[in-house]
Amino acid sequence: MAEQERSRRFEVAVVGVTFEGRQDLLAELYSMQEEGIELTGRLKREKENRYDSNAIAVEVEAMQVGYIPKALAARLAVHIDAGEFIGVASVRIIRGEKDGRTVYGARIDVEMQAENEKEAV
Secondary structure, eight states: OOOOOOEEEEEEEOBOTTSTTHHHHHHHHHHHHHTTOOOOEEEEEOTTOSSOTTOEEEEETTEEEEEOOHHHHHHHHHHHHTTOOEEEEEEEEEEEEETTEEEEEEEEEEEEEOSSTTTOO
8 A cells, every 4th residue: 555645834924026017916816716716837947147046936827926934945945956856835915005005915825745743743
């Protein structure tokens, strides 16, 4: 009998969502989400990123909305570079207000293979 694969899932707040016109993209994605469309996401490793060689971009519906936070990206990059699959299990676009303006953010559930039974969720 094959051993059942164990996975670990955890929520991540996407960073960098206020740069490069990403608020407009997130507003569009938020509207889609409100219409009942289930959004899909993926992680894209950016080894050549000039700011962080461990950078991992977050794409939702094939549009880059931000990045995995730097400290977490440093830990995940090792696994991705080793060929392990790390996926986006779910995407949520959030809306709030700051200084009287509507702002958007993104939260994703990241799923990866657990290294041991204790890590499995």
